Amino acid sequence: MPHDGHDHDDDAGAALSPVALRVKALESLLVEKGYVDPAALDVLIETYETLIGPRNGARVVARAWTDPDFADWLRRDATAAITSIGYAGRQGEHMVALFNTPETHNMVVCTLCSCYPWPVLGLPPVWYKSMPYRSRAVMEPRAVLAEFGVTLPEGTAVRVWDSTAEVRYLVIPQRPGGTEGWSAEQLAGLVTRDSMIGTGLASSPA
Amino acid sequence: MKLSDLDSLPKDESGPVFAEPWEAQAFAMAVKLNDAGVFTWSEWAETLGAEIRAEPDRAYYDSWLAALERLVEAKGLISTSERLGRIQDWDAAARATPHGKPIELSRSLPARGTAR
The missing domain is CATH 3.90.330.10 (Nitrile hydratase alpha /Thiocyanate hydrolase gamma)
Known part of the structure; x- marks a missing residue:
């Protein structure tokens, strides 16, 4: 996790925000363990964002x-x-x-x-x-x-x-x-x- | 309001309901875990309410994510060390990914807790 509170571009890539990392960590583990289906997550988000x-x-x-x-x-x-x-x-x-x-x-x-x-x-x-x-x-x-x-x-x-x-x-x-x-x-x-x-x-x- | 406006997609006058994509992901995970019967919606409301009361000045979805982390650990789905290790993996993957490329967890990454 970044320690200096902001992201630098001098790495090869870019740092994700600490909160985005936490979400990706949770999601990837839950998907691997079979608790959530990534496609179903996307459908749900789209539904709530645009359809309902x-x-x-x-x-x-x-x-x-x-x-x-x-x-x-x-x-x-x-x-x-x-x-x-x-x-x-x-x-x-x-x-x-x-x-x-x-x-x-x-x-x-x-x-x-x-x-x-x-x-x-x-x-x-x-x-x-x-x-x-x-x-x-x-x-x-x-x-x-x-x-x-x-x-x-x-x-x-x-x-x-x-x-x-x-x-x-x-x-x-x-x-x-x-x-x-x-x-x-x-x-x-x-x-x-x-x-x-x-x-x-x-x-x-x- | 004009009748011609009515058929457009619903908009939120007060701004986007999700400020950032991670908020939508965190929202969807809680809903899907509830659908799967991992926890009841009352358990969720209780955990989220406790997180909000603990840090009332924190943004809403920060509390939401904290509640989600707490509940998946309490339910034994994911351990704390597993979760923290995975955060480090994603951080390393993001930093090693050139701009414009999707960030992926490389299978060749060193196992968690070693070679760090």
């Missing part, structure tokens, strides 16, 4: 806005309802849908270690994993919301939910006005990732 994103969650929300039976199912058993449209959670993971109303705005945080509903929202944004968000969301949710540009009406209560390894929350934002007659596909385009964490609202029609 928050669009799965947006489809769930749009379906809930347009299909009252599905919305009911989501309220009763979000894990089953979400699985029914093909977004299976990791094993043991229980999904709960939190419906925003004019009276209550829901917001999700994980104070332990950033548990996040990956199958519907992709990978968590950088700020979700940051210590300031994780501590302040609980202590002063309105101030955090204001920093995200969200100001709620006086009468709306903010409820903060702490994710765990077992329970993941998906916020169902309120359907924006002026979208009567829109298809679920059109509506999904208004559902931002932040609106499903509760640090944003669904976009208004342009």
Whole structure:
């Protein structure tokens, strides 16, 4: 490992960062021992980086806005309802849908270690994993919301939910006005990732 | 937001979700080991949470990697000496690899713990 804290080019090659070396060491040993398949790792990374994103969650929300039976199912058993449209959670993971109303705005945080509903929202944004968000969301949710540009009406209560390894929350934002007659596909385009964490609202029609 | 924007791939307004490739690799290894039943997701969350609490100022994926190292050793998949030896091997391989060539662990490298 380099001892001087930065890499020189005067060797034949270049030094990898200490952290990259640790990852390569782990990966090569786990592959050799047959615990992980390198091709499967690549597929997983690509899937989370490009394919999942928050669009799965947006489809769930749009379906809930347009299909009252599905919305009911989501309220009763979000894990089953979400699985029914093909977004299976990791094993043991229980999904709960939190419906925003004019009276209550829901917001999700994980104070332990950033548990996040990956199958519907992709990978968590950088700020979700940051210590300031994780501590302040609980202590002063309105101030955090204001920093995200969200100001709620006086009468709306903010409820903060702490994710765990077992329970993941998906916020169902309120359907924006002026979208009567829109298809679920059109509506999904208004559902931002932040609106499903509760640090944003669904976009208004342009 | 314009309707024409909707079909593009999801982007993360706050920047890349992985700052560097190693973060994605570390992420994927933990998920796959969980899939393989090496540890439960609760065990993972507990270990990661403990790493974060131990060094709250450390970057998130640094804690993630530390938790992964700790858990694979605790589960007996890899020993500490094996892991540290392999880090040295990769370091030597990287330094000996000309720019622009893939870094590979050479089978002709001296065995760990000897000829160093």
